[in-house]
Amino acid sequence: MKTIYFLSASMLVLLACISLSACAQTGSTAPATMPVSPEVSTDQSVVHKTDAEWKKQLSNEQYYVLREKGTEAPYSGKLLLNKEKGIYKCAACGNELFSDDMKFDSHCGWPSFDREIAGGKIKTVEDNSHGMQRTEIMCARCGGHLGHLFNDGPTETGMRYCVNSLSLEFVNQKDLPATAGKAVIPATDTITLGGGCFWCVEAVYEMLDGVKSVESGFSGGTTVKPSYADVCTGSTGHAEVVQLVYDPAVTSLDEILKVFFTVHDPTTLNRQGADVGTQYRSVIFYRNDAQRNTAKSIIDALNKDDVYGKPVVTQLDAFKAFYKAEDYHQDYYNQNKSEPYCRMVIQPKIEKFEKLFKDRLKKM
Numbered sequence: 205m206k207t208i209y210f211l212s213a214s215m216l217v218l219l220a221c222i223s224l225s226a227c228a229q230t231g232s233t234a235p236a237t238m239p240v241s242p243e244v245s246t247d248q249s250v251v252h253k254t255d256a257e258w259k260k261q262l263s264n265e266q267y268y269v270l271r272e273k274g275t276e277a278p279y280s281g282k283l284l285l286n287k288e289k290g291i292y293k294c295a296a297c298g299n300e301l302f303s304d305d306m307k308f309d310s311h312c313g314w315p316s317f318d319r320e321i322a323g324g325k326i327k328t329v330e331d332n333s334h335g336m337q338r339t340e341i342m343c344a345r346c347g348g349h350l351g352h353l354f355n356d357g358p359t360e361t362g363m364r365y366c367v368n369s370l371s372l373e374f375v376n377q378k379d380l381p382a383t384a385g386k387a388v389i390p391a392t393d394t395i396t397l398g399g400g401c402f403w404c405v406e407a408v409y410e411m412l413d414g415v416k417s418v419e420s421g422f423s424g425g426t427t428v429k430p431s432y433a434d435v436c437t438g439s440t441g442h443a444e445v446v447q448l449v450y451d452p453a454v455t456s457l458d459e460i461l462k463v464f465f466t467v468h469d470p471t472t473l474n475r476q477g478a479d480v481g482t483q484y485r486s487v488i489f490y491r492n493d494a495q496r497n498t499a500k501s502i503i504d505a506l507n508k509d510d511v512y513g514k515p516v517v518t519q520l521d522a523f524k525a526f527y528k529a530e531d532y533h534q535d536y537y538n539q540n541k542s543e544p545y546c547r548m549v550i551q552p553k554i555e556k557f558e559k560l561f562k563d564r565l566k567k568m
């Protein structure tokens with residue numbers, strides 16, 4: 205079973221004082237993938253600099269945190285209490301990471317955010333240093349250390365991005381160029397879908413033009429970092445899901461959901477064919493009102509036109525966390541085409557998809 209660590213705020217401060225080298229905001233273990241807000245886009249070209257170049261650019265304190273994975277003293281950061289409207293960028297490379305509406309007062313001594321700006325700007329790495337099990341967060345563009353990610357956040361996302369002030373540069377809304385902020389069309393968006401066995405759904409979306417990545421995993425349950433075996437018991441509450449990152453300029457949530465309702469049966473409660481259990485439920489985990497409204501209008505239209513001859517039972521749930529499944533579940537169909545399940549269950553779904561969406565397949 206999983207070990208979950210909980211510490212009170214006062215214990216956290218104490219721990220931080222004892223060991224400032226460990227970003228000491230120990231909460232429950234965080235997932236490998238985290239909620240994002242589909243709002244702002246920036247150039248994602250990777251920044252490579254030598255240590256000497258970073259030393260020249262950054263202050264000593266910034267270098268210690270960003271390049272040597274140090275931690276500033278709790279309650280010492282200049283952005284801890286900042287409530288101004290604006291964007292928080294990586295202090296090393298300017299990558300736009302968070303906006304003011306994502307910040308909340310966590311009382312942990314470091315600036316905290318409940319989600320990140322969309323587009324894969326932040327990468328996560330397992331961090332087992334200092335005798336703790338944590339998820340480190342780094343700027344995906346320059347590799348700068350930001351802090352840690354915990355799944356004990358108090359808002360709807362359940363996430364707490366605990367970030368050093370020294371890793372961030374704040375740009376006030378009034379100083380932002382007109383192109384920055386929420387009006388910008390995101391470069392990518394993310395949706396998490398449960399349509400029965402994730403091997404099937406993943407195989408289909410890997411072929412849809414505009415889908416940049418597909419990961420198989422688990423969502424909607426209570427267990428932190430569940431294994432496939434945990435989820436198969438049906439007791440964790442998780443559904444098998446795929447998480448898609450897509451380019452809204454090439455495909456759309458509307459199209460993605462039309463594929464979703466084509467390749468699985470949304471009328472069978474907690475069941476897809478021979479796969480039975482709540483882990484096989486039909487569910488859409490939305491990240492914002494726009495996603496929820498799009499999904500709801502499609503479901504309403506399917507029911508109104510009685511497309512399936514039965515009501516759609518697909519659940520609409522607010523996204524909280526996604527846990528990537530074990531490596532052998534990723535790209536399962538393509539790695540195991542000769543397996544009977546792939547030939548008999550997945551192959552017919554792919555053929556149906558290829559026929560109906562033949563103009564929308566990725567150019568191989």
Ligand SMILES: [Zn+2]
Nearest residue numbers: 294297343346
């Ligand atoms: Zn950076």
